[in-house]
Amino acid sequence: MRVTLAQLEAFFWTVQLGSAQRAAQHLNLAQPTLSLRLKDLREAIGVEILERSGRGLRPTPEGRALLPRVAAIMAELRGIGGADPARDIAGPIRVGLAEGFAVTCLPPLLAALREDHPALQPEWVVSTSTVLETALLRDTLDIAVLLNPIGDERLSMTPLGSQPxxxxxxxxxxxxxxxxxxxxxxxxxxxxxxxxxxxxxxxxxxxxxxxxxxxxxxxxxxxxxxxxxxxxxxxxxxxxxxxxxxxxxxxxxxxxxxxxxxNGRLFTTYRMGVEEPKVMAVARAISRVLASIDYLQP
The missing domain is CATH 3.40.190.10 (Periplasmic binding protein-like II)
Structure with missing residues:
Protein backbone atom coordinates (compact mmCIF):
# COMPACT_ATOMS: atom_id res chain seq x y z
CA MET A 1 0.00 0.00 0.00
CA ARG A 2 1.38 3.39 -0.98
CA VAL A 3 1.25 6.66 0.96
CA THR A 4 -0.95 9.36 -0.59
CA LEU A 5 -1.10 13.11 -0.15
CA ALA A 6 -4.67 12.79 1.10
CA GLN A 7 -3.47 10.51 3.91
CA LEU A 8 -0.67 12.87 4.88
CA GLU A 9 -3.06 15.82 4.87
CA ALA A 10 -5.45 13.93 7.14
CA PHE A 11 -2.60 13.16 9.55
CA PHE A 12 -1.26 16.73 9.49
CA TRP A 13 -4.58 18.35 10.33
CA THR A 14 -5.51 15.75 12.93
CA VAL A 15 -2.30 16.60 14.77
CA GLN A 16 -2.76 20.34 14.27
CA LEU A 17 -6.36 20.40 15.51
CA GLY A 18 -6.18 17.59 18.07
CA SER A 19 -9.05 15.43 16.84
CA ALA A 20 -10.28 13.60 13.77
CA GLN A 21 -13.62 15.38 13.99
CA ARG A 22 -12.10 18.87 13.83
CA ALA A 23 -9.70 17.79 11.07
CA ALA A 24 -12.61 16.40 9.02
CA GLN A 25 -14.51 19.66 9.43
CA HIS A 26 -11.47 21.68 8.40
CA LEU A 27 -10.99 19.55 5.26
CA ASN A 28 -14.73 19.41 4.47
CA LEU A 29 -14.73 15.63 4.76
CA ALA A 30 -17.01 13.16 6.46
CA GLN A 31 -15.29 11.90 9.60
CA PRO A 32 -15.39 8.22 8.47
CA THR A 33 -13.54 9.25 5.31
CA LEU A 34 -10.82 10.99 7.28
CA SER A 35 -10.55 8.08 9.74
CA LEU A 36 -10.13 5.68 6.80
CA ARG A 37 -7.30 7.81 5.42
CA LEU A 38 -5.56 7.72 8.82
CA LYS A 39 -6.01 3.94 8.97
CA ASP A 40 -4.56 3.51 5.48
CA LEU A 41 -1.59 5.72 6.37
CA ARG A 42 -0.91 3.69 9.50
CA GLU A 43 -1.00 0.45 7.52
CA ALA A 44 1.22 1.88 4.77
CA ILE A 45 3.85 3.04 7.26
CA GLY A 46 3.56 0.01 9.52
CA VAL A 47 3.57 1.83 12.88
CA GLU A 48 1.04 3.55 15.12
CA ILE A 49 1.22 7.29 14.48
CA LEU A 50 -1.69 8.53 16.62
CA GLU A 51 -2.96 7.70 20.08
CA ARG A 52 -5.88 8.71 22.25
CA SER A 53 -5.43 11.70 24.56
CA GLY A 54 -8.56 12.47 26.55
CA ARG A 55 -11.27 13.08 23.96
CA GLY A 56 -8.81 13.79 21.18
CA LEU A 57 -5.77 12.39 19.40
CA ARG A 58 -2.09 13.15 19.63
CA PRO A 59 0.93 11.80 17.76
CA THR A 60 2.87 8.86 19.12
CA PRO A 61 6.66 9.18 19.27
CA GLU A 62 6.73 7.68 15.76
CA GLY A 63 4.09 10.19 14.69
CA ARG A 64 6.09 13.10 16.08
CA ALA A 65 9.14 11.88 14.17
CA LEU A 66 7.06 11.78 10.99
CA LEU A 67 5.40 15.17 11.53
CA PRO A 68 8.27 17.49 10.41
CA ARG A 69 8.51 15.62 7.09
CA VAL A 70 4.76 15.84 6.56
CA ALA A 71 4.76 19.53 7.52
CA ALA A 72 7.48 20.16 4.91
CA ILE A 73 5.37 18.45 2.24
CA MET A 74 2.35 20.56 3.23
CA ALA A 75 4.49 23.69 3.02
CA GLU A 76 5.63 22.75 -0.50
CA LEU A 77 2.04 22.23 -1.58
CA ARG A 78 1.08 25.62 -0.17
CA GLY A 79 3.95 27.21 -2.06
CA ILE A 80 2.84 25.62 -5.32
CA GLY A 81 -0.74 26.69 -4.76
CA GLY A 82 0.04 30.13 -3.37
CA ALA A 83 -1.89 29.46 -0.14
CA ASP A 84 -1.48 31.59 2.97
CA PRO A 85 0.85 29.71 5.39
CA ALA A 86 -0.82 31.42 8.37
CA ARG A 87 -3.86 29.23 7.69
CA ASP A 88 -1.92 26.28 9.08
CA ILE A 89 -1.49 27.96 12.46
CA ALA A 90 -4.60 26.56 14.09
CA GLY A 91 -5.69 24.24 16.86
CA PRO A 92 -4.36 23.40 20.32
CA ILE A 93 -0.76 23.79 21.44
CA ARG A 94 0.68 23.23 24.91
CA VAL A 95 2.99 26.08 26.00
CA GLY A 96 5.02 26.08 29.20
CA LEU A 97 6.37 29.26 30.79
CA ALA A 98 8.76 29.66 33.71
CA GLU A 99 6.68 31.43 36.36
CA GLY A 100 8.86 34.49 36.90
CA PHE A 101 8.84 35.05 33.14
CA ALA A 102 5.09 34.42 32.84
CA VAL A 103 4.08 37.06 35.39
CA THR A 104 5.37 39.84 33.11
CA CYS A 105 5.35 38.29 29.65
CA LEU A 106 2.22 36.13 29.41
CA PRO A 107 -0.28 39.01 28.88
CA PRO A 108 1.56 40.53 25.87
CA LEU A 109 2.37 37.08 24.49
CA LEU A 110 -1.28 36.02 24.65
CA ALA A 111 -2.33 39.27 22.95
CA ALA A 112 0.28 38.80 20.18
CA LEU A 113 -0.85 35.25 19.42
CA ARG A 114 -4.50 36.27 19.35
CA GLU A 115 -3.67 39.00 16.85
CA ASP A 116 -1.36 36.96 14.61
CA HIS A 117 -3.03 33.54 14.81
CA PRO A 118 -6.62 33.78 16.08
CA ALA A 119 -7.31 30.11 15.31
CA LEU A 120 -4.47 28.96 17.58
CA GLN A 121 -5.61 27.51 20.90
CA PRO A 122 -2.72 27.73 23.40
CA GLU A 123 -2.93 25.86 26.69
CA TRP A 124 -0.65 27.68 29.15
CA VAL A 125 1.27 25.75 31.79
CA VAL A 126 3.13 27.93 34.32
CA SER A 127 5.63 26.25 36.64
CA THR A 128 9.32 26.01 37.50
CA SER A 129 11.68 25.36 34.60
CA THR A 130 12.69 21.94 35.92
CA VAL A 131 9.05 20.79 35.93
CA LEU A 132 8.53 22.19 32.43
CA GLU A 133 11.70 20.59 31.10
CA THR A 134 10.53 17.20 32.35
CA ALA A 135 7.14 17.78 30.71
CA LEU A 136 8.82 18.49 27.36
CA LEU A 137 10.78 15.25 27.62
CA ARG A 138 7.58 13.36 28.47
CA ASP A 139 5.85 14.95 25.48
CA THR A 140 3.16 16.62 27.59
CA LEU A 141 4.27 20.07 26.37
CA ASP A 142 5.00 21.24 22.83
CA ILE A 143 7.19 24.28 23.57
CA ALA A 144 8.39 26.13 26.68
CA VAL A 145 10.36 29.14 27.85
CA LEU A 146 12.87 27.82 30.39
CA LEU A 147 15.17 29.57 32.84
CA ASN A 148 18.63 28.00 33.19
CA PRO A 149 17.52 24.59 31.87
CA ILE A 150 19.50 21.51 32.80
CA GLY A 151 19.61 20.47 29.12
CA ASP A 152 19.05 17.21 27.28
CA GLU A 153 20.15 15.97 23.85
CA ARG A 154 16.49 15.35 22.97
CA LEU A 155 15.66 19.05 23.32
CA SER A 156 16.35 21.93 20.95
CA MET A 157 17.18 25.07 22.96
CA THR A 158 17.35 28.53 21.39
CA PRO A 159 18.85 31.22 23.66
CA LEU A 160 16.68 34.29 24.13
CA GLY A 161 18.97 36.31 26.40
CA SER A 162 19.50 37.15 30.06
CA GLN A 163 16.64 37.82 32.47
CA PRO A 164 17.73 40.59 34.88
CA ASN A 263 21.19 36.75 35.72
CA GLY A 264 19.01 33.90 34.57
CA ARG A 265 19.39 32.67 30.99
CA LEU A 266 16.15 32.17 29.06
CA PHE A 267 15.69 29.62 26.28
CA THR A 268 12.87 28.71 23.93
CA THR A 269 12.82 24.92 24.07
CA TYR A 270 11.04 22.14 22.19
CA ARG A 271 11.72 18.54 21.29
CA MET A 272 14.54 18.03 18.79
CA GLY A 273 13.29 17.67 15.22
CA VAL A 274 9.82 19.07 15.96
CA GLU A 275 9.45 22.18 13.83
CA GLU A 276 5.75 22.09 13.05
CA PRO A 277 4.06 25.41 12.16
CA LYS A 278 2.35 25.93 15.52
CA VAL A 279 5.56 25.47 17.50
CA MET A 280 7.53 27.81 15.27
CA ALA A 281 4.75 30.42 15.34
CA VAL A 282 4.84 30.50 19.14
CA ALA A 283 8.65 30.67 19.12
CA ARG A 284 8.55 33.68 16.78
CA ALA A 285 5.90 35.39 18.92
CA ILE A 286 7.99 34.90 22.08
CA SER A 287 11.04 36.56 20.49
CA ARG A 288 8.99 39.44 19.11
CA VAL A 289 7.20 40.11 22.41
CA LEU A 290 10.44 40.12 24.39
CA ALA A 291 11.89 42.69 22.02
CA SER A 292 8.77 44.86 22.14
CA ILE A 293 8.65 45.08 25.95
CA ASP A 294 12.45 45.42 26.39
CA TYR A 295 12.49 42.54 28.86
CA LEU A 296 15.99 41.12 28.41
CA GLN A 297 19.38 42.32 29.62
CA PRO A 298 21.09 44.27 26.79
Missing amino acids: TSWVAPAGWGLAGPVSPRDLWDVPVISNPPPAAMHRQISGWFATAGIAPRRLSACTSVAVIAELVAGGIGAGLLPVRMATRYVAEGSMTLLAANPPVE
Whole structure:
Protein backbone atom coordinates (compact mmCIF):
# COMPACT_ATOMS: atom_id res chain seq x y z
CA MET A 1 0.00 0.00 0.00
CA ARG A 2 1.38 3.39 -0.98
CA VAL A 3 1.25 6.66 0.96
CA THR A 4 -0.95 9.36 -0.59
CA LEU A 5 -1.10 13.11 -0.15
CA ALA A 6 -4.67 12.79 1.10
CA GLN A 7 -3.47 10.51 3.91
CA LEU A 8 -0.67 12.87 4.88
CA GLU A 9 -3.06 15.82 4.87
CA ALA A 10 -5.45 13.93 7.14
CA PHE A 11 -2.60 13.16 9.55
CA PHE A 12 -1.26 16.73 9.49
CA TRP A 13 -4.58 18.35 10.33
CA THR A 14 -5.51 15.75 12.93
CA VAL A 15 -2.30 16.60 14.77
CA GLN A 16 -2.76 20.34 14.27
CA LEU A 17 -6.36 20.40 15.51
CA GLY A 18 -6.18 17.59 18.07
CA SER A 19 -9.05 15.43 16.84
CA ALA A 20 -10.28 13.60 13.77
CA GLN A 21 -13.62 15.38 13.99
CA ARG A 22 -12.10 18.87 13.83
CA ALA A 23 -9.70 17.79 11.07
CA ALA A 24 -12.61 16.40 9.02
CA GLN A 25 -14.51 19.66 9.43
CA HIS A 26 -11.47 21.68 8.40
CA LEU A 27 -10.99 19.55 5.26
CA ASN A 28 -14.73 19.41 4.47
CA LEU A 29 -14.73 15.63 4.76
CA ALA A 30 -17.01 13.16 6.46
CA GLN A 31 -15.29 11.90 9.60
CA PRO A 32 -15.39 8.22 8.47
CA THR A 33 -13.54 9.25 5.31
CA LEU A 34 -10.82 10.99 7.28
CA SER A 35 -10.55 8.08 9.74
CA LEU A 36 -10.13 5.68 6.80
CA ARG A 37 -7.30 7.81 5.42
CA LEU A 38 -5.56 7.72 8.82
CA LYS A 39 -6.01 3.94 8.97
CA ASP A 40 -4.56 3.51 5.48
CA LEU A 41 -1.59 5.72 6.37
CA ARG A 42 -0.91 3.69 9.50
CA GLU A 43 -1.00 0.45 7.52
CA ALA A 44 1.22 1.88 4.77
CA ILE A 45 3.85 3.04 7.26
CA GLY A 46 3.56 0.01 9.52
CA VAL A 47 3.57 1.83 12.88
CA GLU A 48 1.04 3.55 15.12
CA ILE A 49 1.22 7.29 14.48
CA LEU A 50 -1.69 8.53 16.62
CA GLU A 51 -2.96 7.70 20.08
CA ARG A 52 -5.88 8.71 22.25
CA SER A 53 -5.43 11.70 24.56
CA GLY A 54 -8.56 12.47 26.55
CA ARG A 55 -11.27 13.08 23.96
CA GLY A 56 -8.81 13.79 21.18
CA LEU A 57 -5.77 12.39 19.40
CA ARG A 58 -2.09 13.15 19.63
CA PRO A 59 0.93 11.80 17.76
CA THR A 60 2.87 8.86 19.12
CA PRO A 61 6.66 9.18 19.27
CA GLU A 62 6.73 7.68 15.76
CA GLY A 63 4.09 10.19 14.69
CA ARG A 64 6.09 13.10 16.08
CA ALA A 65 9.14 11.88 14.17
CA LEU A 66 7.06 11.78 10.99
CA LEU A 67 5.40 15.17 11.53
CA PRO A 68 8.27 17.49 10.41
CA ARG A 69 8.51 15.62 7.09
CA VAL A 70 4.76 15.84 6.56
CA ALA A 71 4.76 19.53 7.52
CA ALA A 72 7.48 20.16 4.91
CA ILE A 73 5.37 18.45 2.24
CA MET A 74 2.35 20.56 3.23
CA ALA A 75 4.49 23.69 3.02
CA GLU A 76 5.63 22.75 -0.50
CA LEU A 77 2.04 22.23 -1.58
CA ARG A 78 1.08 25.62 -0.17
CA GLY A 79 3.95 27.21 -2.06
CA ILE A 80 2.84 25.62 -5.32
CA GLY A 81 -0.74 26.69 -4.76
CA GLY A 82 0.04 30.13 -3.37
CA ALA A 83 -1.89 29.46 -0.14
CA ASP A 84 -1.48 31.59 2.97
CA PRO A 85 0.85 29.71 5.39
CA ALA A 86 -0.82 31.42 8.37
CA ARG A 87 -3.86 29.23 7.69
CA ASP A 88 -1.92 26.28 9.08
CA ILE A 89 -1.49 27.96 12.46
CA ALA A 90 -4.60 26.56 14.09
CA GLY A 91 -5.69 24.24 16.86
CA PRO A 92 -4.36 23.40 20.32
CA ILE A 93 -0.76 23.79 21.44
CA ARG A 94 0.68 23.23 24.91
CA VAL A 95 2.99 26.08 26.00
CA GLY A 96 5.02 26.08 29.20
CA LEU A 97 6.37 29.26 30.79
CA ALA A 98 8.76 29.66 33.71
CA GLU A 99 6.68 31.43 36.36
CA GLY A 100 8.86 34.49 36.90
CA PHE A 101 8.84 35.05 33.14
CA ALA A 102 5.09 34.42 32.84
CA VAL A 103 4.08 37.06 35.39
CA THR A 104 5.37 39.84 33.11
CA CYS A 105 5.35 38.29 29.65
CA LEU A 106 2.22 36.13 29.41
CA PRO A 107 -0.28 39.01 28.88
CA PRO A 108 1.56 40.53 25.87
CA LEU A 109 2.37 37.08 24.49
CA LEU A 110 -1.28 36.02 24.65
CA ALA A 111 -2.33 39.27 22.95
CA ALA A 112 0.28 38.80 20.18
CA LEU A 113 -0.85 35.25 19.42
CA ARG A 114 -4.50 36.27 19.35
CA GLU A 115 -3.67 39.00 16.85
CA ASP A 116 -1.36 36.96 14.61
CA HIS A 117 -3.03 33.54 14.81
CA PRO A 118 -6.62 33.78 16.08
CA ALA A 119 -7.31 30.11 15.31
CA LEU A 120 -4.47 28.96 17.58
CA GLN A 121 -5.61 27.51 20.90
CA PRO A 122 -2.72 27.73 23.40
CA GLU A 123 -2.93 25.86 26.69
CA TRP A 124 -0.65 27.68 29.15
CA VAL A 125 1.27 25.75 31.79
CA VAL A 126 3.13 27.93 34.32
CA SER A 127 5.63 26.25 36.64
CA THR A 128 9.32 26.01 37.50
CA SER A 129 11.68 25.36 34.60
CA THR A 130 12.69 21.94 35.92
CA VAL A 131 9.05 20.79 35.93
CA LEU A 132 8.53 22.19 32.43
CA GLU A 133 11.70 20.59 31.10
CA THR A 134 10.53 17.20 32.35
CA ALA A 135 7.14 17.78 30.71
CA LEU A 136 8.82 18.49 27.36
CA LEU A 137 10.78 15.25 27.62
CA ARG A 138 7.58 13.36 28.47
CA ASP A 139 5.85 14.95 25.48
CA THR A 140 3.16 16.62 27.59
CA LEU A 141 4.27 20.07 26.37
CA ASP A 142 5.00 21.24 22.83
CA ILE A 143 7.19 24.28 23.57
CA ALA A 144 8.39 26.13 26.68
CA VAL A 145 10.36 29.14 27.85
CA LEU A 146 12.87 27.82 30.39
CA LEU A 147 15.17 29.57 32.84
CA ASN A 148 18.63 28.00 33.19
CA PRO A 149 17.52 24.59 31.87
CA ILE A 150 19.50 21.51 32.80
CA GLY A 151 19.61 20.47 29.12
CA ASP A 152 19.05 17.21 27.28
CA GLU A 153 20.15 15.97 23.85
CA ARG A 154 16.49 15.35 22.97
CA LEU A 155 15.66 19.05 23.32
CA SER A 156 16.35 21.93 20.95
CA MET A 157 17.18 25.07 22.96
CA THR A 158 17.35 28.53 21.39
CA PRO A 159 18.85 31.22 23.66
CA LEU A 160 16.68 34.29 24.13
CA GLY A 161 18.97 36.31 26.40
CA SER A 162 19.50 37.15 30.06
CA GLN A 163 16.64 37.82 32.47
CA PRO A 164 17.73 40.59 34.88
CA THR A 165 17.62 39.19 38.41
CA SER A 166 18.12 40.78 41.82
CA TRP A 167 18.03 40.10 45.52
CA VAL A 168 14.93 41.66 47.06
CA ALA A 169 14.06 42.26 50.69
CA PRO A 170 11.07 43.67 52.60
CA ALA A 171 11.24 47.45 52.60
CA GLY A 172 10.68 47.40 56.36
CA TRP A 173 14.00 45.66 56.92
CA GLY A 174 15.86 48.83 55.93
CA LEU A 175 18.60 46.91 54.11
CA ALA A 176 20.77 48.77 51.62
CA GLY A 177 23.11 47.22 49.12
CA PRO A 178 25.48 46.06 48.10
CA VAL A 179 24.90 42.92 50.17
CA SER A 180 27.32 40.02 50.41
CA PRO A 181 26.53 36.35 51.11
CA ARG A 182 27.52 36.90 54.76
CA ASP A 183 25.05 39.81 55.01
CA LEU A 184 22.16 37.49 54.10
CA TRP A 185 23.50 34.30 55.65
CA ASP A 186 21.39 34.56 58.82
CA VAL A 187 18.20 36.22 57.48
CA PRO A 188 15.14 34.26 56.27
CA VAL A 189 15.53 33.46 52.56
CA ILE A 190 12.70 32.01 50.46
CA SER A 191 13.45 29.98 47.33
CA ASN A 192 11.98 27.45 44.94
CA PRO A 193 12.99 23.95 46.07
CA PRO A 194 15.90 22.13 44.40
CA PRO A 195 16.70 21.48 41.62
CA ALA A 196 14.85 24.62 40.42
CA ALA A 197 16.84 27.33 38.63
CA MET A 198 16.20 29.84 41.43
CA HIS A 199 17.56 27.43 44.04
CA ARG A 200 20.67 26.84 41.92
CA GLN A 201 21.19 30.60 41.54
CA ILE A 202 20.86 31.21 45.29
CA SER A 203 23.07 28.27 46.26
CA GLY A 204 25.71 29.32 43.75
CA TRP A 205 25.77 32.89 45.04
CA PHE A 206 26.24 31.85 48.67
CA ALA A 207 28.83 29.27 47.58
CA THR A 208 31.10 32.09 46.37
CA ALA A 209 31.74 32.73 50.07
CA GLY A 210 31.88 29.05 50.96
CA ILE A 211 28.63 29.17 52.96
CA ALA A 212 24.95 28.21 52.66
CA PRO A 213 21.94 30.23 53.87
CA ARG A 214 21.03 29.16 57.41
CA ARG A 215 17.31 29.99 57.29
CA LEU A 216 16.23 28.83 53.85
CA SER A 217 12.54 28.08 53.22
CA ALA A 218 11.15 26.44 50.09
CA CYS A 219 8.10 27.58 48.09
CA THR A 220 7.15 26.21 44.69
CA SER A 221 5.54 29.45 43.43
CA VAL A 222 7.64 32.44 42.37
CA ALA A 223 4.58 34.72 42.59
CA VAL A 224 3.93 33.61 46.17
CA ILE A 225 7.59 34.19 47.05
CA ALA A 226 7.18 37.78 45.83
CA GLU A 227 4.14 38.21 48.07
CA LEU A 228 6.01 36.76 51.05
CA VAL A 229 8.92 39.15 50.54
CA ALA A 230 6.55 42.10 50.20
CA GLY A 231 4.80 40.92 53.37
CA GLY A 232 8.01 41.07 55.39
CA ILE A 233 8.58 37.31 55.70
CA GLY A 234 11.98 36.94 54.03
CA ALA A 235 14.40 37.91 51.29
CA GLY A 236 14.31 36.37 47.83
CA LEU A 237 15.80 36.36 44.36
CA LEU A 238 13.36 37.62 41.71
CA PRO A 239 13.28 38.83 38.10
CA VAL A 240 13.72 42.60 38.23
CA ARG A 241 10.66 43.27 36.07
CA MET A 242 8.53 41.15 38.40
CA ALA A 243 9.75 43.06 41.46
CA THR A 244 9.17 46.52 39.95
CA ARG A 245 5.52 46.77 41.02
CA TYR A 246 6.35 45.96 44.64
CA VAL A 247 9.23 48.43 44.66
CA ALA A 248 6.94 51.15 43.28
CA GLU A 249 4.33 50.54 45.98
CA GLY A 250 6.98 50.66 48.69
CA SER A 251 6.79 47.10 50.01
CA MET A 252 10.03 45.73 48.58
CA THR A 253 13.62 46.88 48.03
CA LEU A 254 15.99 45.84 45.25
CA LEU A 255 19.42 45.02 46.65
CA ALA A 256 22.66 45.37 44.73
CA ALA A 257 24.92 42.43 45.48
CA ASN A 258 28.64 41.77 45.84
CA PRO A 259 29.44 39.50 44.11
CA PRO A 260 26.77 40.35 41.53
CA VAL A 261 23.87 37.95 41.13
CA GLU A 262 24.13 35.89 37.96
CA ASN A 263 21.19 36.75 35.72
CA GLY A 264 19.01 33.90 34.57
CA ARG A 265 19.39 32.67 30.99
CA LEU A 266 16.15 32.17 29.06
CA PHE A 267 15.69 29.62 26.28
CA THR A 268 12.87 28.71 23.93
CA THR A 269 12.82 24.92 24.07
CA TYR A 270 11.04 22.14 22.19
CA ARG A 271 11.72 18.54 21.29
CA MET A 272 14.54 18.03 18.79
CA GLY A 273 13.29 17.67 15.22
CA VAL A 274 9.82 19.07 15.96
CA GLU A 275 9.45 22.18 13.83
CA GLU A 276 5.75 22.09 13.05
CA PRO A 277 4.06 25.41 12.16
CA LYS A 278 2.35 25.93 15.52
CA VAL A 279 5.56 25.47 17.50
CA MET A 280 7.53 27.81 15.27
CA ALA A 281 4.75 30.42 15.34
CA VAL A 282 4.84 30.50 19.14
CA ALA A 283 8.65 30.67 19.12
CA ARG A 284 8.55 33.68 16.78
CA ALA A 285 5.90 35.39 18.92
CA ILE A 286 7.99 34.90 22.08
CA SER A 287 11.04 36.56 20.49
CA ARG A 288 8.99 39.44 19.11
CA VAL A 289 7.20 40.11 22.41
CA LEU A 290 10.44 40.12 24.39
CA ALA A 291 11.89 42.69 22.02
CA SER A 292 8.77 44.86 22.14
CA ILE A 293 8.65 45.08 25.95
CA ASP A 294 12.45 45.42 26.39
CA TYR A 295 12.49 42.54 28.86
CA LEU A 296 15.99 41.12 28.41
CA GLN A 297 19.38 42.32 29.62
CA PRO A 298 21.09 44.27 26.79
